[in-house]
Amino acid sequence: MRRGLERAELRGRITQLWRSEFALRTGQHWREENLDCVVGGTSVAFERHGKHLLWKLRHESEDVGVVIHLGMSGRLTVAQGADARAPHTHVIVQMSDGRELRFVDPRRFGGMKAARWEELRSTPPLVDLGVDALDPSFTGAYLYERAGASQRILRDVLLDQTIVAGIGNIYALEALFHARLHPLLRAARLRASAWERLVDAVSRVLQQGIRNGGTTFRDYRGAAGELGMNQRQLAVYGRAGLPCLVCGTSLEGFVSGGRSGAYCPHDQRRPRGRVA
DNA sequence: CAAGAATCCTGAATGC
DNA sequence: TGCATTCAGGATTCTT
Secondary structure (H helix, E strand, O other), X not given: OHHHHHHHOOXXXXXXXXXXXXXXXXXXXXXXXXXXXHOOOEEEEEEEEOOEEEEEEEXXXXXXXXXXXXXXXXXXXXXXXXXXXXOXXXXXXXXXXXXXXXXXXXXXXXXXXXEEHHHHHOOOOHHHOOEEOOOOOOOHXXXXXXXXXXXXXXXXXXXXXXXXXXXOHHHHHHHHHHOOOOOOOEHHXXXXXXXXXXXXHHHHHHHHHHHOOXXXXXXOOOOOOOOOOHHHHOOOOOOOOOEOXXXXXXXXXXXXXXXXXXXXXXXXXXXXXXXX
């Protein structure tokens, strides 16, 4: 998403902001959305930390930013002002060149908020996030330090954005498969070498996802509206009951914490048989 | 503390 | 065909 927006080269000035009558994510961090403060600003760059997109703007010699989270069904697209608005369009940022950045989100689990750049980086939700999953400082040693004593299952450790930011259910399950680790294994039972393996697998599945333009089951689209292709490469997510692509064993499904998952009972064995 | 459930929403798919 | 139920790339908040 970030790369697609960067490619769109939104270098003009923000002339106006339009919002639908519906709120996006409500809750502590998004309460003071302050979106109107971007009007008059000029786009500088799009950055990212985990699943949070950061739009950096210059406004009267001051750095201002917008944090965007797509939630489950959020989409950002760059459109011409005259283009028809998709259903569930909730925010439109109009640019001086006639283009618009549009936030479309049927379920409204996504969020947007604006503030001065430094404030944005030093307050929730950004300040609560762990290291980015693709940052070189995300290492086996780091994960061991943060989760090595935890009784939580590995899948949930990977989903905890305060430990490592940027991994969702799909990529967590895929990474565990590639690291040959059981998703329901308690974190405290892992050895140092396995943590390294897991970090390596996370990096590989995320980079593959980016190369393939994202994973589109239903809602995800790139900045130009294009579909992702990564759903074709998934080894375990959504494949419970189907044969493992490596060994042919029927993949096992599970539900934990209200979220479903799958793994190969042959390739992702539990070290000592006991599990969650 | 941490694990689990309920919650915020809509739409697609499935079941009867 | 129509209506009800279930489930979904997420995160927060409350309860146990």
